[in-house]
Amino acid sequence: MSGNGDGGTNAEKRPNELLNSWFVRSGWSKGELARQVNRRARQLGANHVSTDTSRVRRWLDGENPREPIPRILSELFSERFGCVVAVEDLGLRAAHQAPSVAGVDLPWTGPQTVALLGEFSRSDLMLARRGFLGTSLGLAAGPSLIEPMQRWLVPSPASPVEPPPPSSASARRGGLSGPELDQLASTIEMFRQWDAQCGGGLRRKAVVGQLHEVTDLLQESHPEPTARRLFGFAAELAELAGWMSYDVGLQPTAQKYFVLALHAAKEAGDKPLGSYILSSMSRQMIHLGRPDDALELIHLAQYGSRDCASPRTQAMLYAMEGRAYANMGQPGKCKRAVRMAEDTFADAADWDEPDPDWIGFFTEAELHGENSHSFRDLAYVAGRSPIYASLAEPLMAKAVELFSKDPDHQRSYALNLVGMATVHLLQSEPEQSTVMLGQAMKVAKKVRSERVNTRIRKTADTAARDYRELPAVRDITRLLAEELPEAVEAV
Numbered sequence: 001m002s003g004n005g006d007g008g009t010n011a012e013k014r015p016n017e018l019l020n021s022w023f024v025r026s027g028w029s030k031g032e033l034a035r036q037v038n039r040r041a042r043q044l045g046a047n048h049v050s051t052d053t054s055r056v057r058r059w060l061d062g063e064n065p066r067e068p069i070p071r072i073l074s075e076l077f078s079e080r081f082g083c084v085v086a087v088e089d090l091g092l093r094a095a096h097q098a099p100s101v102a103g104v105d106l107p108w109t110g111p112q113t114v115a116l117l118g119e120f121s122r123s124d125l126m127l128a129r130r131g132f133l134g135t136s137l138g139l140a141a142g143p144s145l146i147e148p149m150q151r152w153l154v155p156s157p158a159s160p161v162e163p164p165p166p167s168s169a170s171a172r173r174g175g176l177s178g179p180e181l182d183q184l185a186s187t188i189e190m191f192r193q194w195d196a197q198c199g200g201g202l203r204r205k206a207v208v209g210q211l212h213e214v215t216d217l218l219q220e221s222h223p224e225p226t227a228r229r230l231f232g233f234a235a236e237l238a239e240l241a242g243w244m245s246y247d248v249g250l251q252p253t254a255q256k257y258f259v260l261a262l263h264a265a266k267e268a269g270d271k272p273l274g275s276y277i278l279s280s281m282s283r284q285m286i287h288l289g290r291p292d293d294a295l296e297l298i299h300l301a302q303y304g305s306r307d308c309a310s311p312r313t314q315a316m317l318y319a320m321e322g323r324a325y326a327n328m329g330q331p332g333k334c335k336r337a338v339r340m341a342e343d344t345f346a347d348a349a350d351w352d353e354p355d356p357d358w359i360g361f362f363t364e365a366e367l368h369g370e371n372s373h374s375f376r377d378l379a380y381v382a383g384r385s386p387i388y389a390s391l392a393e394p395l396m397a398k399a400v401e402l403f404s405k406d407p408d409h410q411r412s413y414a415l416n417l418v419g420m421a422t423v424h425l426l427q428s429e430p431e432q433s434t435v436m437l438g439q440a441m442k443v444a445k446k447v448r449s450e451r452v453n454t455r456i457r458k459t460a461d462t463a464a465r466d467y468r469e470l471p472a473v474r475d476i477t478r479l480l481a482e483e484l485p486e487a488v489e490a491v
Contacts, residue, residue, distance in 0.1 A: 013062030018091030020060050022077050030056040033076070040072045064093055071138055078139065081289070086141050104140040104259050105148040110231070113263040117234060118215040120256060121241070124208050139252050141285070146296045149281075152262055152274055153304050176222065181229055184214070188236050189357045195244055196361060196409045199449030204244040211237035228268050235264035236358060239277045246284050247411075249450040254284060272309040275301035276358055279320050287451075291327035298324055312355050315345035316362045319370035326377035331388070334378055338371045361409065365402035369416045372396035376419060379426050389426035396420045400436075411452060414443040418455045425459070430467040433459070434476040441484055453484055 023033065034051040041049035046068050059065055065073075070092040077085040087093070106116060187210065194203045214234045222230065242257030258281045265274040278301035285294035298321045305313065322337035345367050348355075372395035379388035396419050403413035421436035437460055444452045460480050467473045 016062050016091040026080050036076055037072050110267045114215055114218045117260050121208050121212040141290050199411050199447040207241045231264045232268035232270050235261045247449050247451050271305045272313050275305035282320050291324045295324035310355050311344050311347040311351050313359050315341045322374040326374040329381040331378055334374055365399050368395045369399035384426055392423050396423050411447045411449050414440050414452045421459050431472045434472040437476050
């Protein structure tokens with residue numbers, strides 16, 4: 001029966017209670033799940049897979065299917081529930097994958113980091129259509145994600161590993177001058193401004209292309225200061241490519257870029273940048289419903305940069321720690337992290353060294369926005385608590401006010417407008433919520449961000465579910481259907 005892609009029978013097998021639990025909650029029939037598995041297998045090129053209702057029943061009864069079915073089931077249930085559902089969460093055994101496929105457990109060496117960055121960015125440029133890279137990658141979570149990232153803390157060798165011999169093409173380039181490096185830094189700053197103003201969809205491919213160019217440069221021989229600076233540029237570009245991928249909904253692709261960015265930051269010897277990359281990974285884990293993983297990543301970032309990060313960077317990490325604790329339902333620890341974020345941000349005014357450009361987004365508006373979202377998330381976890389909603393409201397209002405005057409961070413403005421809409425819903429104020437959603441839709445039309453669009457749709461759906469009889473809610477639902485763009489293609 002090899003054509004089914006399943007393992008052999010086992011007379012002692014027991015029902016797979018984990019898989020049964022996810023299956024029942026999904027609402028799918030056995031035939032529906034079988035059809036989805038077959039469809040995804042064809043997308044992967046696994047044309048030998050031919051699943052039917054009886055085969056699904058055997059999985060539920062305890063049979064362990066062969067790859068790629070465990071990975072396909074993980075993807076399908078993750079998409080269904082909006083959070084990472086690992087193969088292990090389904091009670092299935094995962095087949096060993098090579099590091100280039102698995103995406104997170106990679107060698108911490110300079111030449112291999114360069115090679116993997118080049119390979120992945122090239123594949124992204126050649127095959128950048130929605131879902132392609134996602135179907136060839138799996139999302140890592142839990143120990144399979146955290147343990148490889150902990151190696152970021154292991155000291156690098158005293159002397160850097162020599163890069164591979166330059167190719168004939170690279171030998172013709174010659175050395176890099178200081179002005180050329182400064183121009184590259186300015187280009188990265190411009191990309192970051194584009195992302196903040198326009199979202200991840202419009203310029204993602206340009207960032208990936210620049211990353212690929214930098215990895216080409218890293219294959220040449222350079223003095224150590226130049227090599228470290230180039231690794232820093234590669235880390236910033238990979239993080240930004242990951243962030244843009246996250247913003248348009250390409251989650252496995254985003255995670256792979258974040259991991260590669262952390263490797264490059266380690267080669268650059270830039271611990272604060274590494275902590276920032278880990279914070280982006282943490283934010284993704286919160287989005288995917290894994291706050292425990294988010295907290296582990298933030299604590300790793302805090303420990304790794306404890307003696308070198310600026311107050312602004314430390315404040316950002318405390319704010320993300322608060323978000324993780326909020327989503328874990330730990331109000332005391334959340335409130336402490338919020339206070340630490342506020343107190344540490346106040347110290348930034350006395351910091352006499354310039355902050356790197358990548359932390360420039362963390363303004364007073366962003367501080368208020370993050371902390372208000374922490375209290376908002378606490379309210380949801382606590383069963384729509386009006387107490388936590390009342391703590392979120394003034395902070396969210398301040399964030400919206402400040403972002404309304406900031407043309408450079410339109411996506412953040414939209415996200416905080418949606419955040420205010422959710423707070424109004426928590427406070428049983430649906431009319432005010434629809435006003436905020438209307439404003440958010442106007443901004444969303446200027447920002448190509450599936451993350452913004454999804455949050456608007458989700459909040460409008462909540463309003464319609466609870467207050468569908470109100471004219472204002474019916475109006476915003478109609479406006480949403482007419483004006484909000486559908487999911488964008490990654491470009």
